[in-house]
Amino acid sequence: MATDTHSVFNWQIGREMAYPYEAPPPKKQVAWVFDINKCIACQTCTLACKTTWTAGKGQEYMWWNNVETKPWGFYPLGWDVRLLDKLGVGNWEKGVYKGKTIFEAAKAGERLVGVQPEEEDWAHPNIGEDEIAGGSVAAGDHITDVHRIWMFYLQRICNHCSYPGCVGACSRKSVYKRDEDGIVLIDQDRCRGYQECVRGCPYKKSMFHPRSRKSQKCISCYPAVGEGYQTQCVANCIGKIRVFGHINPPDKARDDNPIDYLVHKAKIALPLYPQFGTQPNVYYIPPVHVPRQFLFQMFGPGVPEAIKKYRTAPDDEKLRGLLVLFGSTDKIFTRFKVTSGEAIGYNDKGDEIVRVPITEPTYRRPFFDEERNVYRHSIT
Ligand code: SF4
Ligand code: SF4
Numbered sequence: 001m002a003t004d005t006h007s008v009f010n011w012q013i014g015r016e017m018a019y020p021y022e023a024p025p026p027k028k029q030v031a032w033v034f035d036i037n038k039c040i041a042c043q044t045c046t047l048a049c050k051t052t053w054t055a056g057k058g059q060e061y062m063w064w065n066n067v068e069t070k071p072w073g074f075y076p077l078g079w080d081v082r083l084l085d086k087l088g089v090g091n092w093e094k095g096v097y098k099g100k101t102i103f104e105a106a107k108a109g110e111r112l113v114g115v116q117p118e119e120e121d122w123a124h125p126n127i128g129e130d131e132i133a134g135g136s137v138a139a140g141d142h143i144t145d146v147h148r149i150w151m152f153y154l155q156r157i158c159n160h161c162s163y164p165g166c167v168g169a170c171s172r173k174s175v176y177k178r179d180e181d182g183i184v185l186i187d188q189d190r191c192r193g194y195q196e197c198v199r200g201c202p203y204k205k206s207m208f209h210p211r212s213r214k215s216q217k218c219i220s221c222y223p224a225v226g227e228g229y230q231t232q233c234v235a236n237c238i239g240k241i242r243v244f245g246h247i248n249p250p251d252k253a254r255d256d257n258p259i260d261y262l263v264h265k266a267k268i269a270l271p272l273y274p275q276f277g278t279q280p281n282v283y284y285i286p287p288v289h290v291p292r293q294f295l296f297q298m299f300g301p302g303v304p305e306a307i308k309k310y311r312t313a314p315d316d317e318k319l320r321g322l323l324v325l326f327g328s329t330d331k332i333f334t335r336f337k338v339t340s341g342e343a344i345g346y347n348d349k350g351d352e353i354v355r356v357p358i359t360e361p362t363y364r365r366p367f368f369d370e371e372r373n374v375y376r377h378s379i380t
Helices: 044-053 079-087 165-169 196-200 222-226 258-265 292-299 303-310 317-325
Strands: 006-010 015-019 030-035 066-070 152-156 175-177 184-186 206-209 214-217 242-246 282-285 335-339 342-346 352-357
Touching (some): 030 258, 044 066, 165 175, 165 196, 184 214, 196 206, 258 282, 258 317, 292 303
Antiparallel strands (some): 006 015, 066 152, 175 184, 206 214, 335 342
8 A cells, every 4th residue: 555645534435545645525526427227328428528528639539428338348448347356356344345445455655556558448439339248149038037138338437536546646746626616637737648647547537648648538517517507418418317416425415406315315326336445426326137246346235225216216206306307407406306296406596497397298199180181100
């Protein structure tokens, strides 16, 4: 373990842990919830991000948002399995992670355990796309009691971690976390392209730009966020699987804050690889059809309860209402209320910014339209 460490509390692993820098909590912390069950891998989010923020030569390697197919999809190649292999097996006991985080597993003189991908590893963002676990689909295959054959889409952006590996790794202190909202940025004037952040980010969301010879990453659309708008990947999501907002620590969680409610109260949204120790701030509603062991190593011990609770959504008006608010507006709503069949979102000032019915009304049209003298194939 590195010697110049500080002890910080990481609620996602249920204990104190070592971190190379002092990490006072920001005034606010940006956060996202992605409902994996609803993603159709259309990659609209990927292109929305790309066309907004990356341009010119060298942008070919810049997929700040990507959607990969698990279990075989990786961007860059093997990004998670290589690090998991280095860290070895770590057990959880009653919600506490007993293994070593990337910071605790560092050798003397190192800040963390990292992986440096080869240039070729970044060249195939759609590797493993739509490949299923369990071999191929044979004639006559069908689902019986469990999904023997499965896959799911994993939507990935920078997690704007509370204890970022990229910040911890940079010897020039070019990577920093903003005090006002916890967004993690790379100072392009300070960066010398050493790529320590690329190696140190366990999610491989800091990327080396081959033309500018500097590292770049997701900037959480900070100009839009500052004006009260959700990030581009959220606002453009076709499947309405995403919501953006701010998260509080568990002991300050609010019942009416959408992110707090999903993460801390309903506990249906979980961090990706919490055992890495960076306390990531993108939370995932796990896919209900995937083997639990696979999900456990990916999202931690909260998986069974999260899926159980998610399945109650049809009878839980508050949860269902909040899920309906996903993708209902491009503005940030920091409070929500569900009442009399409607879900309502409010901004920080308490102004209503969106109102949607929880059950969409159905209209039935006549099979034969006398006015146009035509029959309809679709009448509802
Ligand atoms: S836009 Fe939404 S539905 Fe489409 S790939 Fe991205 S996260 Fe999935
Ligand atoms: S996901 Fe990676 S790049 Fe983003 S803040 Fe965390 S460690 Fe840094």
